[in-house]
Amino acid sequence: MPLDLPKAYDATAVEPDVYQRWETSGCFKAGAGARPGKPSYVIAIPPPNVTGVLHMGHALNNTLQDTLIRWRRMQGHDTLWQPGTDHAGIATESVVVKQIQEEGKTRDELGREAFLKRVWAWKEQSGGKIVHQLRKLGASCDWSRERFTMDAGLSRAVRVMFKRLFDAGLIYRGTRMVNWCPVQQTALADDEVEHIEKNGHLWKLRYDLEDGSGSIVVETTRPETFFGDTAVAVNPEDERYKHLIGKRVRLPIIGRLIPIVGDEHADPTKGSGAVKITPAHDPNDYEVGKRHSLPLIQVIGFDGTMTTEAAHFAGQDRFACRKAVCAELEASGVLLGSTQIQHSVGHSYRSNAPIEAMVTEQWFVQMKPLAERAITETVEGRVQFHPERWAKVYGQWLTDVRDWCISRQIWWGHRIPAWKCGACGKHTVAIDDAQTCQHCHSADIVQDSDVLDTWFSSALWPYSTLGWPEQTPEMARYFPTSTLVTDRGIIFFWVARMVMTSMFALDQKPFSDVYIHGTVLDERGDKMSKSKGNGIDPIVMISGGTQKYLGKEFTCPGYGADAMRYTLLDMTTEGQDLKLSPSKFETGRNFANKVWNAGRFLLMNLSEQPLAAPPSDEQVRAAIIGFPEQWLLDRLQTATDECTTALERFRYNDYANGAYRFFRDDLCDWYVEWAKRRFKAGGEQAQAAATILAYAFERVLRLLHPGMPFLTEHLWQHLQAQTGGAMWQGFLMLQAWPEPVAALRVPGTAERMARLQAIVTAVRNVRNLVGLADGVAVAAEIDGPDELTADAEFLTDRGNLSTLSILAGATKPPQSVTTVVGALKVHIPLSGLVDLSKVKVQLSKREQTLTKAISGKEGRLGNADYLARAPAEQVAETKAMLEAERAELANVRETLTTL
């Protein structure tokens, strides 16, 4: 072997170096490789948690983005893939809180300033990790423009947006019932609450009437809240209870008297029909309370323990209290028993703790006006979802959306730019820190201690990263962005809110297309997650290593990013979930190795058959010295079209597959095998084969590049070194995406090839039919026109299939089977090769199936409806097939008589 290249592709030895050269050469910079006249193409990365680590979901998400960006960059668009990270308020804060707790301290002991210092330190320490992992993936982001949601610029954008919304009357402060997480002690937005079906009890409690005339039974899932009951509601139409309205009952243990009120909320068909009303701890009850002016009594504190309202249970955890209260109420005969039920309980999507409904004062965004415009953009097609069905989900959510609670009682995040005046009590909202109250000019003002929901800053991401609110050149050039690639899990959190804020503040959509990809699942079909231990570490798959997966350890030698990317692309079909296992990535690894070796084969031959320069379209056309060459180049045009169309439609698997089919089946299996003959023949033939191969291989490297960037770049550099010349310069990643070359198309080529392949199939069928052992060659003869001779040569040496002799007007040799391919007859002499008596049996079977097939077709053609309604083409096809089968049957019969 003239070239000292390893037989097996070692991605781990190649990828880091290739990436380094791209990055230092400025290949990732916005606009790199852009050609005049092409519009911009922009993707804003879904910013990962700054302190997070790359998981398979990120790998998928970013592979899809990188594939699009690389493809568009090659097409000559002015591309920008805007990278960055998110401060992830609650998630990051709780990690640091845990760290501090392990040191035996609390957040509050540390104080706000010192705590924030700690978080920043943690961010600095771990913040680079995920960004470096993205590099391992091959992500071609413009790292020079990396942003963080708490950068100065982005923080200013947050303040500007807050002020604009406030000034427009769309941000307000209000006392409302919100979702409260007792673990993190903060309010949460509605969509930050996950409802989980839990087994629970429905307890029956007996409340005695004040006048001793009896009692009323209420049912509840939360008996511990009875301390906060301020009424019992019954339906005003309910005959059972109508007469009790206005009377009072006495609460157990504490003896407080509460009224029985009539309210529509009480459903006579549910439970006992009477319901306890706890306005401070239930959203429904809160509404009932408002209607009847009932007092709010908070019995569960913000930390999840009972307040002093709960008598001697004060200080107990809410769940411990439930048990204790039940025990005590049962002993005193108030608790009349319980039934098992299933009900959904809200949990914090961050801390997983059961949330409490709490009445607090918070900041809200009024959503209706914002939502309406966001819906319009989608309905009118300016923002398009792929797959389309997500537009419905998105629209539905926006239609029913409730106001967004944006204040969080944590420290890590954008502090709310509102100052409360100690003198007049009003708020001053300002972009730059306020010094005096704008209402009464008092200097006695204090900034709100809360921070904003993380999603508030994420909502500005596509434009805050480009410099908004300044009118920067980047804003002019790269906004609106083009495609957003994300997970269905954050359509509400993120996608919808980006559209809303963008329409509000810029009067423009933030992106044109939203591609929603599937969720990464393990091999059993469960969502991958740290806690379940079923995640596959992308870095282990890329660089190698050992990890635990589904309770077992597995070791990966390091398949490389290309291998992983290819597998992910191959599995990405129209937003379907991806069921992965470590072995799945062998698909990509094997294909990468195939590409590598085909490259080696070409380089080896080029060293013996050097090309003066990379072949141009014209030169490769001149090198078409036979049908195989004509076919390969024609096929290349089709493959080019297929890849382009697939990417335009976000059909990643079609793209991966289209490139794969051409590469493996057509280029390697057919043409490379054929080229070996050309190289052996030497001279002009060898030169032509080298030209064709070098050209086709180079084109397909371009087609593969968006999916497998490292390997293709590496091979391209080798190819370039070997062929030099003016055409192949610089980096593959900045070369032009192939366009179909009309001059290399020859109409009818595919059909001609299909006919040849049909001969192969026909011969194989006969071989199987007669039970010919593998490895036994037959010399089939084709009875057809002269011009087939050259074509059929192409079939020769396709493995140990057969040797084909092409004889125009050949007569049937004795003891041979004849098979019919279109207008051709293929004679396969079997004399001495097989037991002819067995062949007879097989042929009789074949005779039967043919007879059956023929009668079926005759039936169809005898059907007047079919002839009248089916397209003429279809009918003609059926007729042709019928004729072919008849001819074959005749041959089979003839053969039978000769055997």
Added chain:
RNA sequence: GGGCGAUUAGCUCAGCCGGCCAGAGCACCCGCCUUACACGCGGGCUGUCGCAGGUUCGAAUCCUGCAUCGCCCACCA
């Protein structure tokens, strides 16, 4: 309670704006270390296209109903 998705070869999935005898990869079987690749080559086996109806000359593909699994939404005391 509502919505969405899935159900095709042993496994993972394509195909589904109706008609090219239902496809790929993996697994399996047979034959090959053929001088690019055994992470390979050549060949082969495997499917009542979830069930029941309907529309149509013709349905995996359209319609209706059902079943199973999964996801999302929803203030089910």
